[in-house]
Amino acid sequence: MIDINLIRNNSELVKENIKKKFQDKKLPLVDEVLNLDKKARTLKQERDSLRQNRNAFSDKIGLLMRDKKIEEANKIKEEVRKINEKIIEVEKEEELISAKIKKDMMLIPNIIADDVPIGENDSKNVEGERFLEPKIPDFEIPYHTDILEKLGGIDIDSSRRTSGQGFYYLIGDIARLHSAILSYARDFMIDKGFTYVVPPFMIRSEVVSGVMSFEEMDDMMYKIEGEDLFLIGTSEHCMIGRFMGQIIDENKLPLTLTSYSPCFRKEKGAHGIEERGIYRIHQFEKQEMIVICKPEEANDWYEKMWHYTVELFVSLEIPVRQLICCSGDLADLKYKSCDIEAWSPRQKKYFEVGSCSNLTDAQARRLNIRYKNKKGENVFAYTLNNTVVAPPRMLIAFIENHLQKDGSVIIPEVLRKYMGGKEKIEIK
């Protein structure tokens, strides 16, 4: 959500921004907000002065009652009753208008960074830097589930029976590898100075509606029956929700946090040949990084954060590249975002394994997360988030890149201490 003052003072900039994102349908919203806002302010003035009158009359009644001038008091009561009727009328109208303004404001996208490439959809995303040389082996790389099955590391047939499509049993060394990657990623981020957090895995609807729109919620979130609770789709939800309505001590900024959580997603309407197996699933685990900082620090953190993910993948000897998200592919809350993509030697292309975003104050404004600055003013903090690593999807990149001709998978040096010293996972 952007600052309504930006629309009041510079609606052209807001419109330009909408055009840059190819959302011309939303252009009328800007003038609509402008008009509704004017009306809302007029109504507020009207309502406030009515209330002022009522308050004055009420005080008078109080004094008259004390002096036992009941007759006179009753006359004024009648007066107040009339005022109250009017107040209710104005309030109703005001409520309607402010609800409409809020709805519109939620739809107006955040202002995007100057250096975001302009493009209509994800086909216009721009490749950034590449890290490590992509390998093309001299033997055929099977589909990832076939590799995992050969290694005795996965049982999808059973998970279909117990839980349906989109789940998995990881088994033996592969399950251990899954945990090892998360543990390694956790320690990697702790070494970068981040604070490790295990958050709640369920959150209230109040938090959910703060971090996403109703449609997004319906497409992603699993609701617990009979409770006001949802399974988290990412730890970002509860990590940011933690600071909802809070005024953070300026000295505590920047907050640099790394959280572990399972993630649950409905993934409504996502299907395709490359979605078989453990690429797109209802349940996965993720090590995440979250930064809450002052506005002037956000750009530096953004660069640092996605580089950390790159560094992690490089240390695991997996080639990656940065893919810069273009204006049309950028979610409305985001100022700037990029994906980290890992090399798939089987598909001979890169695929998404993580995503880094700078949301400026758009998310903090929705959740009312602020800090007190040196002047004593309460200002909205900037929030950023990035995937450190999210297995089992990441396992696809891992096993494809480390698969040997004999069907075994080499474990890179840095991971071996988390695997009990094991150097490779072999076919049984």
Added chain:
RNA sequence: GCAGAGGUGUCCGAGUGGUUUAAGGUGCAGCCCUGGAAAGGCUGUGUGUGAGAAAUCACACCAAGAGUUCAAAUCUCUUCCUCUGCGCCA
């Protein structure tokens, strides 16, 4: 899960329908006093929205929401949370 007690500003805490513009203290800031400091004295100190060039003014906010009333921190209902005891449980 059951029972009891609670939720008020940075914090502590008073306040059971109308002089509450939320007492008092504490913390913080400024000034006076002092050679300097402590102590003491004085003054100012919450948030949001709107109006205004500004001083300032108005409205709202006492966990959240709804209700009763001319008038609600105060009364009623619902929800949430905290504490204490009991029960259950990895």
